[in-house]
Amino acid sequence: xxxxxxxxxxxxxxxxxxxxxxxxxxxxxxxxxxxxxxxxxxxxxxxxxxxxxxxxxxxxxxxxxxxxxxxxxxxxxxxxxxxxxxxxxxxxxxxxxxxxxxxxxxxxxxxxxxxxxxxxxxxxxxxxxxxxxxxxxxxxxxxxxxxxxxxxxxxxxxxxxxxxxxxxxxxxxxxxxxxxxxxxxxxxxxxxxxxxxxxxxxxxxxxxxxxxxxxxxxxxxxxxxxxxxxxxxxxxxxxxxxxxxxxxxxxxxxxxxxxxxxxxxxxxxxxxxxxxxxxxxxxxxxxxxxxxxxxxxxxxxxxxxxxxxxxxxxxxxxxxxxxxxxxxxxxxxxxxxxxxxxxxxxxxxxxxxxxxxxxxxxxxxxxxxxxxxxxxxxxxxxxxxxxxxxxxxxxxxxxxxxxxxxxxxxxxxxxxxxxxxxxxxxxxxxxxxxxxxxxxxxxxxxxxxxxxxxxxxxxxxxxxxxxxxxxxxxxxxxxxxxxxxxxxxxxxxxxxxxxxxxxxxxxxxxxxxxxxxxxxxxxxxxxxxxxxxxxxxxx
Ligand code: MN
Numbered sequence: 255x256x257x258x259x260x261x262x263x264x265x266x267x268x269x270x271x272x273x274x275x276x277x278x279x280x281x282x283x284x285x286x287x288x289x290x291x292x293x294x295x296x297x298x299x300x301x302x303x304x305x306x307x308x309x310x311x312x313x314x315x316x317x318x319x320x321x322x323x324x325x326x327x328x329x330x331x332x333x334x335x336x337x338x339x340x341x342x343x344x345x346x347x348x349x350x351x352x353x354x355x356x357x358x359x360x361x362x363x364x365x366x367x368x369x370x371x372x373x374x375x376x377x378x379x380x381x382x383x384x385x386x387x388x389x390x391x392x393x394x395x396x397x398x399x400x401x402x403x404x405x406x407x408x409x410x411x412x413x414x415x416x417x418x419x420x421x422x423x424x425x426x427x428x429x430x431x432x433x434x435x436x437x438x439x440x441x442x443x444x445x446x447x448x449x450x451x452x453x454x455x456x457x458x459x460x461x462x463x464x465x466x467x468x469x470x471x472x473x474x475x476x477x478x479x480x481x482x483x484x485x486x487x488x489x490x491x492x493x494x495x496x497x498x499x500x501x502x503x504x505x506x507x508x509x510x511x512x513x514x515x516x517x518x519x520x521x522x523x524x525x526x527x528x529x530x531x532x533x534x535x536x537x538x539x540x541x542x543x544x545x546x547x548x549x550x551x552x553x554x555x556x557x558x559x560x561x562x563x564x565x566x567x568x569x570x571x572x573x574x575x576x577x578x579x580x581x582x583x584x585x586x587x588x589x590x591x592x593x594x595x596x597x598x599x600x601x602x603x604x605x606x607x608x609x610x611x612x613x614x615x616x617x618x619x620x621x622x623x624x625x626x627x628x629x630x631x632x633x634x635x636x637x638x639x640x641x642x643x644x645x646x647x648x649x650x651x652x653x654x655x656x657x658x659x660x661x662x663x664x665x666x667x668x669x670x671x672x673x674x675x676x677x678x679x680x681x682x683x684x685x686x687x688x689x690x691x692x693x694x695x696x697x698x699x700x701x702x703x704x705x706x707x708x709x710x711x712x713x714x715x716x717x718x719x720x721x722x723x724x725x726x727x728x729x730x731x732x733x734x735x736x737x738x739x740x741x742x743x744x745x746x747x748x749x750x751x752x753x754x755x756x757x758x759x760x761x762x763x764x765x766x767x768x769x770x771x772x773x774x775x776x777x778x779x780x781x782x783x784x785x786x787x788x789x790x791x792x793x
Pocket of ligand 1: 290292296297298311349
């Protein structure tokens with residue numbers, strides 16, 4: 255595989271790669287390692303011999319760890335000029351994609367420092383399929399070997415020999431060009447029009463997998479059915495440099511398990527959401543990595559405000575703009591990230607996931623919770639979630655490292671009955687609400703306002719099959735008019751102004767049914783006592 259192969263694969267009027275020129279004679283033999291984002295990201299090791307660069311594609315990249323063997327596929331010789339090549343090979347050309355000079359330096363045979371003798375021994379090793387060499391690069395140093403495998407003509411193994419440069423520390427985490435200090439993405443961005451989004455995503459994912467951050471997380475097979483971490487309700491927003499503030503999205507909390515091609519999207523009560531929201535499922539299926547994501551499925555109106563009604567009716571109507579706001583990354587490519595600090599998980603999340611038309615990376619502001627809350631309130635959003643930047647992810651736990659502040663007081667409650675409609679109203683008068691304390695359903699008030707005509711009809715229809723003769727309450731609540739009891743299964747959410755001394759909601763206004771919640775999970779939400787930036791209680 256000589257320079258003719260190199261030239262025949264390329265059209266030099268269409269690629270910035272160098273055309274083979276007259277052979278320059280250098281004193282010292284050079285080597286270069288290119289990092290190349292072609293259809294698959296790989297590294298190319300090139301060793302100068304006989305006036306050309308003998309070349310191997312190393313899919314997983316070189317390692318300084320002697321216990322690691324890396325496959326190296328022998329490819330065509332490249333001209334010596336190629337050692338200086340860095341840039342973007344345009345689409346449609348052989349090896350299309352961006353290239354950086356990941357490492358470069360001089361090299362020799364281990365047993366001599368004489369240049370001519372060295373080259374003779376290197377060539378001999380190359381022909382025998384057992385090539386030993388010493389690199390003096392910026393990243394790669396010390397003795398290596400390339401050993402040809404018997405099984406075919408092209409497959410070799412790249413090994414690091416034991417010497418003082420050997421280390422188990424990862425070396426690919428150093429992801430910049432030794433020539434320009436640019437990363438592959440920097441080089442690609444210089445030339446963006448030529449870079450398809452898919453290529454960019456591939457580079458992002460690969461770089462995330464080579465980052466020290468990822469490599470320090472423990473290995474783990476992908477978990478199924480992770481329960482989301484929950485936030486503790488608090489009364490007031492606060493400012494604090496150690497906290498991040500996100501919008502509290504008004505939709506379905508949803509954990510996505512993404513395995514190349516196969517996905518699952520689950521609500522808090524374990525319902526499968528992928529069939530309810532096909533556009534989200536479809537977008538998740540396009541992701542080219544394995545991960546567990548945490549986020550919220552919402553339907554937004556033209557102003558970008560979440561519309562919970564539209565979300566609930568999405569399956570039937572397909573109306574509204576469906577989005578999956580992702581705010582956390584719990585597992586990625588065979589590693590458990592739940593033990594990493596939140597800011598690190600978000601860093602990785604941003605690296606691997608670019609916001610698209612359906613999947614969005616949910617943004618946050620750092621430090622300034624009060625101002626952010628004000629903005630959120632003015633926009634008519636539900637509230638904010640404050641998260642400590644160092645917090646680990648605690649599945650299924652309601653943590654004080656995550657705090658939510660609502661723009662209005664809301665509460666979920668179980669529907670235990672309804673009253674007959676009066677006046678001009680149809681379907682029902684009010685809903686009789688309760689909450690479970692152990693096995694006992696305890697009354698917490700009735701809600702008679704906030705219903706649209708459509709709500710009245712829909713809720714009545716939903717309650718119809720649950721009608722029972724006996725009251726489900728431990729002690730029957732007082733109701734305005736005769737109550738019709740129902741099996742306490744449906745959950746609704748109301749806004750209210752506070753609790754009375756006998757634990758009944760004051761001025762409740764119906765907001766919506768919560769089909770994603772289970773009756774037994776409904777709890778009285780009371781803001782925890784004041785947290786704040788100045789004290790340590792919030793941390
Ligand atoms: Mn290549």
